[in-house]
Amino acid sequence: MTILQISILVVVALILGRLSKGRQLALLAVSAFVVFWLQPTEPFVSLVFWLPVATLTITVLTWALTSAPETRGWKQNWSAVGILFGVALLMDLNRYFKLTQVYMSTTPSLTLTLIALIAIAVATLLLTRWQRSHPALQILALLAIIVIFIFLKTPQLTNMALAYLSSVHEQNSNAAGVALSWLGFSYLAFRLMHTIRDRQSGRLPAVTLAEYVNYVIFFPAFTAGPIDRLERFVKELRTPLPLGDEDWIDAGTRLFVGLFKKFVVADLLAVISISDVLVPQVKGAGWMWLFLYAYSFRIYFDFSGYTDVAIGLGRLLGFRLPENFAAPYLKPNLTQFWNSWHMTLTQWFRSYFFNPFTRALRSGKQLSIWIIIFVTQLSTMILIGLWHGVSLNFVLWGAWHGVGLFIHNRWSEFVRNRLPAWTQSGRGQIAMNAFGVFITFNYVTLGWLFFTLSTPAIAWQAMMKLFGLA
Amino acid sequence: MDLSGFLVLSDMDNYSGSAKLNRGVKPFGVIWKALLLFVAFELLLSLFPGPGYFVFKQFMPKLDKFPIYVVNYDPQSKHGFDVQNIFDINTLLLSHIISSDRKPQNQYRVVFIGDSTVNRGDIYSIVDQQHCDGKILHAYNLGYPGVSAIKDLMILQEAMKYAPDLIVWSVTYSISQKLEGFLLTNSDQLKQLINTYHLSPADYNSYLKPQSVIGGSNKIRLETYLILNYVILNPATGGKNSVAQIALNDETGSRQPLDTSGYGGQLYSTIQTLKGIAKGVPVLLIDEPRPSFIVDQEEDVQFRNAILSLSRKDQLNFLDLWNLVPDQGFLDRIHRNPEGEMLFDRAAIPAILEIACGQK
Numbered sequence: 001m002t003i004l005q006i007s008i009l010v011v012v013a014l015i016l017g018r019l020s021k022g023r024q025l026a027l028l029a030v031s032a033f034v035v036f037w038l039q040p041t042e043p044f045v046s047l048v049f050w051l052p053v054a055t056l057t058i059t060v061l062t063w064a065l066t067s068a069p070e071t072r073g074w075k076q077n078w079s080a081v082g083i084l085f086g087v088a089l090l091m092d093l094n095r096y097f098k099l100t101q102v103y104m105s106t107t108p109s110l111t112l113t114l115i116a117l118i119a120i121a122v123a124t125l126l127l128t129r130w131q132r133s134h135p136a137l138q139i140l141a142l143l144a145i146i147v148i149f150i151f152l153k154t155p156q157l158t159n160m161a162l163a164y165l166s167s168v169h170e171q172n173s174n175a176a177g178v179a180l181s182w183l184g185f186s187y188l189a190f191r192l193m194h195t196i197r198d199r200q201s202g203r204l205p206a207v208t209l210a211e212y213v214n215y216v217i218f219f220p221a222f223t224a225g226p227i228d229r230l231e232r233f234v235k236e237l238r239t240p241l242p243l244g245d246e247d248w249i250d251a252g253t254r255l256f257v258g259l260f261k262k263f264v265v266a267d268l269l270a271v272i273s274i275s276d277v278l279v280p281q282v283k284g285a286g287w288m289w290l291f292l293y294a295y296s297f298r299i300y301f302d303f304s305g306y307t308d309v310a311i312g313l314g315r316l317l318g319f320r321l322p323e324n325f326a327a328p329y330l331k332p333n334l335t336q337f338w339n340s341w342h343m344t345l346t347q348w349f350r351s352y353f354f355n356p357f358t359r360a361l362r363s364g365k366q367l368s369i370w371i372i373i374f375v376t377q378l379s380t381m382i383l384i385g386l387w388h389g390v391s392l393n394f395v396l397w398g399a400w401h402g403v404g405l406f407i408h409n410r411w412s413e414f415v416r417n418r419l420p421a422w423t424q425s426g427r428g429q430i431a432m433n434a435f436g437v438f439i440t441f442n443y444v445t446l447g448w449l450f451f452t453l454s455t456p457a458i459a460w461q462a463m464m465k466l467f468g469l470a
Numbered sequence: 471m472d473l474s475g476f477l478v479l480s481d482m483d484n485y486s487g488s489a490k491l492n493r494g495v496k497p498f499g500v501i502w503k504a505l506l507l508f509v510a511f512e513l514l515l516s517l518f519p520g521p522g523y524f525v526f527k528q529f530m531p532k533l534d535k536f537p538i539y540v541v542n543y544d545p546q547s548k549h550g551f552d553v554q555n556i557f558d559i560n561t562l563l564l565s566h567i568i569s570s571d572r573k574p575q576n577q578y579r580v581v582f583i584g585d586s587t588v589n590r591g592d593i594y595s596i597v598d599q600q601h602c603d604g605k606i607l608h609a610y611n612l613g614y615p616g617v618s619a620i621k622d623l624m625i626l627q628e629a630m631k632y633a634p635d636l637i638v639w640s641v642t643y644s645i646s647q648k649l650e651g652f653l654l655t656n657s658d659q660l661k662q663l664i665n666t667y668h669l670s671p672a673d674y675n676s677y678l679k680p681q682s683v684i685g686g687s688n689k690i691r692l693e694t695y696l697i698l699n700y701v702i703l704n705p706a707t708g709g710k711n712s713v714a715q716i717a718l719n720d721e722t723g724s725r726q727p728l729d730t731s732g733y734g735g736q737l738y739s740t741i742q743t744l745k746g747i748a749k750g751v752p753v754l755l756i757d758e759p760r761p762s763f764i765v766d767q768e769e770d771v772q773f774r775n776a777i778l779s780l781s782r783k784d785q786l787n788f789l790d791l792w793n794l795v796p797d798q799g800f801l802d803r804i805h806r807n808p809e810g811e812m813l814f815d816r817a818a819i820p821a822i823l824e825i826a827c828g829q830k
Contacts, residue, residue, distance in 0.1 A: 248497035266697075267543045268543075271703070272702050
């Protein structure tokens with residue numbers, strides 16, 4: 001998002017947050033509009049319209065699959081249907097309004113859009129009828145979301161699809177080299193999967209269509225999190241938190257700090273952050289470390305800046321979104337780092353993968369403790385890596401952290417009751433803490449090589465240069 | 471068994487970001503004060519020297535060519551880098567070695583003005599330190615990319631402060647380029663030129679916009695980018711700022727013609743302005759070599775004839791090298807490869823030395 005877009009959203013949040021009536025529906029309309037507005041340009045312009053439509057479609061269909069019977073009535077949901085229908089139509093009608101500063105004017109034909117929307121409405125209606133007797137549909141939905149996710153995150157697959165579209169549309173085949181960007185799908189997928197799983201386990205609260213869609217596409221957190229939970233979110237949706245003077249100041253402070261972190265600090269550091277372009281050209285280990293540290297701080301300020309903006313915007317709307325960062329680079333070990341970095345993501349993985357997987361391993365064969373720990377930690381971190389992108393680099397990044405967590409776990413066990421007495425003194429603890437922070441920060445920083453550089457070969461070249469071996 | 475070694479259970483609702491504030495703080499009061507502070511800050515910064523002041527005045531050694539580009543972050547571009555032109559003439563000259571060299575008695579200064587062929591070329595380094603008639607030649611490359619007479623005249627106007635003894639201006643009849651950014655950034659210098667030499671203001675009105683007072687933070691931003699580029703990126707990559715080159719290779723922006731700013735249009739007023747700026751300092755106009763495959767052959771001939779006629783009449787030195795370099799000596803329609811450069815240098819240097827050494 002640009003500063004201008006964020007500024008506009010701040011003004012919108014200020015207005016919406018003051019509404020006493022119609023707040024839910026107004027928020028729904030704005031969030032739906034933002035899904036279209038912020039969709040990046042694509043090599044095929046029609047995708048700029050159809051991807052947001054797909055976002056809303058998947059969300060509505062997932063609600064239909066997971067909704068409680070008492071919330072499926074037409075009376076409760078007609079307004080949300082109308083708003084979503086209306087926003088999609090309005091965006092399509094920009095072909096006549098031609099407000100190109102807001103949205104593209106080369107939208108699909110109205111007839112095609114109407115047919116698509118009606119088809120979606122019919123599918124939703126059918127799902128709300130069948131869902132009761134076909135819980136397998138929920139499993140299918142989970143798998144479908146995972147498949148779409150893998151498709152979007154695997155460059156080879158998206159390139160194939162774009163090349164195919166290129167040939168069908170008789171467009172320049174160079175368009176196939178451009179990445180497909182479905183705004184917010186990574187986070188969308190997690191929110192949808194969370195609701196499906198909670199429905200399966202009977203923990204999902206009963207929510208109307210408006211409440212559900214508001215949760216999934218909540219505009220402050222749509223593109224970059226934090227990943228909230230439906231049960232927590234819907235409480236504040238129904239009863240917004242009051243906004244006193246101090247809350248205004250607090251929200252404003254978070255917004256200002258977030259904007260400063262992202263658009264001043266992070267963007268300046270980006271110029272000297274390690275990259276594919278810089279690695280072959282950098283001369284000397286010292287410079288290489290500088291560029292790597294610059295990246296380490298850049299990714300923190302960039303991401304935490306966006307989180308601050310999201311939390312600030314949420315506060316103006318009467319929501320208290322969960323925190324995502326808690327000074328992660330000041331943590332003395334990798335375990336605490338991962339409890340402080342992108343916290344909502346790790347909590348999601350804990351709830352929906354780590355814990356169930358651990359329970360399954362414990363209840364199964366008699367594996368030794370350390371094997372269970374190793375397998376669960378490594379697999380969780382690799383999955384977190386793959387969430388960022390399906391490539392060997394992200395697997396290596398995940399494995400780097402998985403192995404690091406395991407080593408820390410075993411080391412903690414080993415040194416328990418073995419540490420010398422001086423480490424228990426005040427100064428000793430400070431020294432141990434400082435040493436731990438140093439080691440952890442550098443371990444995480446080295447791991448960023450796999451995260452940011454495009455191939456293992458370049459990451460390896462950078463590693464060699466860092467230690468003066470190239 | 472501690473399986474929570476990976477993730478400890480944490481309270482999802484762990485928001486603790488509320489600032490500890492004094493009661494009675496009014497939000498709109500804070501907003502107004504913040505806005506006032508911002509405006510005051512911008513006004514204060516606008517009084518400071520232009521961008522590059524601290525970098526090139528305090529930190530950096532001077533450069534032998536203008537720093538044309540600065541690399542900055544652009545998430546939309548292919549490599550994540552974008553190049554931003556440095557247009558401010560004061561910054562350009564502040565960064566250049568010409569602004570730091572004091573001129574001793576026996577120094578003969580030759581300034582080279584022109585577009586990217588001059589900026590990229592090496593003729594100045596060959597002319598530099600040559601001796602003739604008891605004088606030592608010091609050559610300064612003041613080329614800046616862009617085929618634009620008005621741009622060259624603006625640079626020359628400022629360069630005259632450094633007392634050149636010979637002006638070598640490489641000109642070419644080519645599709646002129648719109649240097650809107652350059653003209654807008656230096657509208658003070660443009661206005662001075664128009665007023666002093668009675669140029670047609672109608673041609674340049676759109677560039678004579680009042681300078682924005684609220685722009686101080688842009689100076690800080692550009693200053694910071696300059697520091698990052700010249701203090702970190704350049705030395706780290708062996709001094710060539712090759713990152714900028716890679717970003718430039720991705721540049722696909724089109725350049726639009728601006729006829730009135732080129733050498734082809736308004737040639738008479740261009741020459742008169744040149745004479746006015748030079749104030750008796752000898753000028754060597756070099757009509758640059760061009761490949762045979764460029765279009766506008768007839769207009770090219772007319773241009774050469776016109777400039778020849780004007781230079782004779784106004785007693786300017788004119789060296790016509792338009793057909794000196796064969797087509798295989800060019801990289802594109804303007805720029806020469808090393809072989810082409812060698813041919814050019816061999817032809818131009820004797821002419822330069824003849825004028826320089828012929829001076830009493």
